[in-house]
Amino acid sequence: xxxxxxxxxxxxxxxxxxxxxxxxxxxxxxxxxxxxxxxxxxxxxxxxxxxxxxxxxxxxxxxxxxxxxxxxxxxxxxxxxxxxxxxxxxxxxxxxxxxxxxxxxxxxxxxxxxxxxxxxxxxxxxxxxxxxxxxxxxxxxxxxxxxxxxxxxxxxxxxxxxxxxxxxxxxxxxxxxxxxxxxxxxxxxxxxxxxxxxxxxxxxxxxxxx
Amino acid sequence: xxxxxxxxxxxxxxxxxxxxxxxxxxxxxxxxxxxxxxxxxxxxxxxxxxxxxxxxxxxxxxxxxxxxxxxxxxxxxxxxxxxxxxxxxxxxxxxxxxxxxxxxxxxxxxxxxxxxxxxxxxxxxxxxxxxxxxxxxxxxxxxxxxxxxxxxxxxxxxxxxxxxxxxxxxxxxxxxxxxxxxxxxxxxxxxxxxxxxxxxxxxxxxxxxxxxxxxxxxxxxxxxxxxxxxxxxxxxxxxxxxxxxxxxxxxxxxxxxxxxxxxxxxxxxxxxxxxxxxxxxxxxxxxxxxx
Numbered sequence: 001x002x003x004x005x006x007x008x009x010x011x012x013x014x015x016x017x018x019x020x021x022x023x024x025x026x027x028x029x030x031x032x033x034x035x036x037x038x039x040x041x042x043x044x045x046x047x048x049x050x051x052x053x054x055x056x057x058x059x060x061x062x063x064x065x066x067x068x069x070x071x072x073x074x075x076x077x078x079x080x081x082x083x084x085x086x087x088x089x090x091x092x093x094x095x096x097x098x099x100x101x102x103x104x105x106x107x108x109x110x111x112x113x114x115x116x117x118x119x120x121x122x123x124x125x126x127x128x129x130x131x132x133x134x135x136x137x138x139x140x141x142x143x144x145x146x147x148x149x150x151x152x153x154x155x156x157x158x159x160x161x162x163x164x165x166x167x168x169x170x171x172x173x174x175x176x177x178x179x180x181x182x183x184x185x186x187x188x189x190x191x192x193x194x195x196x197x198x199x200x201x202x203x204x205x206x207x208x209x210x
Numbered sequence: 211x212x213x214x215x216x217x218x219x220x221x222x223x224x225x226x227x228x229x230x231x232x233x234x235x236x237x238x239x240x241x242x243x244x245x246x247x248x249x250x251x252x253x254x255x256x257x258x259x260x261x262x263x264x265x266x267x268x269x270x271x272x273x274x275x276x277x278x279x280x281x282x283x284x285x286x287x288x289x290x291x292x293x294x295x296x297x298x299x300x301x302x303x304x305x306x307x308x309x310x311x312x313x314x315x316x317x318x319x320x321x322x323x324x325x326x327x328x329x330x331x332x333x334x335x336x337x338x339x340x341x342x343x344x345x346x347x348x349x350x351x352x353x354x355x356x357x358x359x360x361x362x363x364x365x366x367x368x369x370x371x372x373x374x375x376x377x378x379x380x381x382x383x384x385x386x387x388x389x390x391x392x393x394x395x396x397x398x399x400x401x402x403x404x405x406x407x408x409x410x411x412x413x414x415x416x417x418x419x420x421x422x423x424x425x426x427x428x429x430x431x432x433x434x435x436x437x438x439x440x441x442x443x444x445x446x447x448x449x450x451x452x453x454x455x456x457x458x459x460x461x462x463x464x465x466x467x468x469x470x471x472x473x474x475x476x477x478x479x480x481x482x483x484x485x486x487x488x489x490x491x492x493x494x495x496x497x498x499x500x501x
Binding site: 112113115116117118119120121122123126130131134135 | 296299301322323324325326330332333336337338339340349350353398408
């Protein structure tokens with residue numbers, strides 16, 4: 001049985017797994033954005049914090065994903081359900097590109113423009129909302145894009161702890177030594193990653209400062 | 211900490227008078243300004259600025275800027291002109307002495323109020339690239355929460371004042387020429403009608419013809435509006451054209467302060483050096499010498 005036949009036969013299950021996959025990756029990208037972007041803004045204001053915060057996010061990034069699932073397993077509410085565990089792990093992985101791009105984006109705004117705003121009597125908050133964030137937006141969206149693609153890719157591993165998603169097929173195929181089953185997970189996962197990249201790329205262009 | 215900063219204290223004068231060490235003419239001008247009884251709008255009293263690393267950027271600067279005059283800060287790169295300007299709107303805070311604006315120390319001012327009470331013009335890079343011309347001009351009115359109708363009306367007035375086509379209001383800065391951008395910069399500084407304008411080499415990045423045009427218009431504008439202006443430049447010709455008085459800065463200190471007329475005839479070596487560097491005849495003579 002080739003890949004296409006397998007996909008056709010199991011299309012209901014495949015759709016379910018794809019939606020599950022999208023949910024895992026989407027919710028963790030959203031959570032990581034809600035945490036990472038404010039954190040990036042914070043360290044652009046308090047440069048003393050930038051090293052420890054970016055350092056911690058980088059260290060998290062180096063932990064192998066399977067090991068991270070293991071570490072998080074004993075956590076009280078989180079460890080009870082596999083999808084919670086997977087979302088937490090994916091969120092932690094997605095933090096680095098978000099924090100770093102927000103920080104770099106804000107720091108990268110032309111100093112002369114920032115100084116002009118300050119010299120005209122903008123408060124720190126006005127400067128942030130009216131000048132720095134709009135001008136850094138493209139770089140921040142680029143960070144969301146990296147985080148989203150990363151999450152879609154990593155979410156396949158979540159199947160290892162029973163959180164579902166297209167990783168199910170990949171692990172099942174590995175166990176059955178059946179390439180068709182592996183590909184039935186891998187091809188849609190890759191397509192999802194490309195789709196997320198394309199959609200956010202389009203958004204990035206739309207929101208680019210003129 | 212700083213060696214150069216410690217030196218200052220030894221030079222402290224016991225009588226506390228405003229006095230420029232080693233410079234008779236500056237002291238004379240200052241006395242004259244006392245005599246005519248005008249209260250200065252901006253007043254530097256022995257202002258010093260030391261960085262944390264001990265570098266001294268400004269040394270014992272005493273200077274009075276009077277209502278309605280255009281004071282040009284002239285000097286070579288690194289002489290402290292821009293630093294002096296940034297002390298006035300407290301982008302930098304003096305580490306010694308006192309700086310008064312409208313009779314009040316800049317330390318006592320609410321810094322946001324202080325800055326909104328002055329227009330600030332920098333080289334064309336200072337326009338917000340993501341704002342239209344109209345939004346750029348109305349930055350301060352927006353910060354002050356003016357009603358929309360009043361803002362729209364003011365933008366129209368200002369575009370006319372600086373000689374820009376009202377149709378440009380909806381354009382973005384990158385769609386304008388350098389001269390147009392600089393006009394927008396001036397309009398933006400004038401938006402909330404502040405009594406003081408701080409201008410940091412506003413025409414520096416323009417081609418000579420556009421620059422001459424803007425300088426001429428600026429002169430007319432100034433005679434109409436009567437703002438108190440502090441103008442930074444390294445261009446002597448610009449200084450002689452626009453200044454009521456020229457404050458010549460050198461290595462973080464005020465070297466001398468003269469009217470353009472006095473400046474042309476001054477025997478002081480530093481002033482002579484400046485006049486010679488910009489004198490077309492001496493430039494021509496140097497070229498002949500090289501041949």
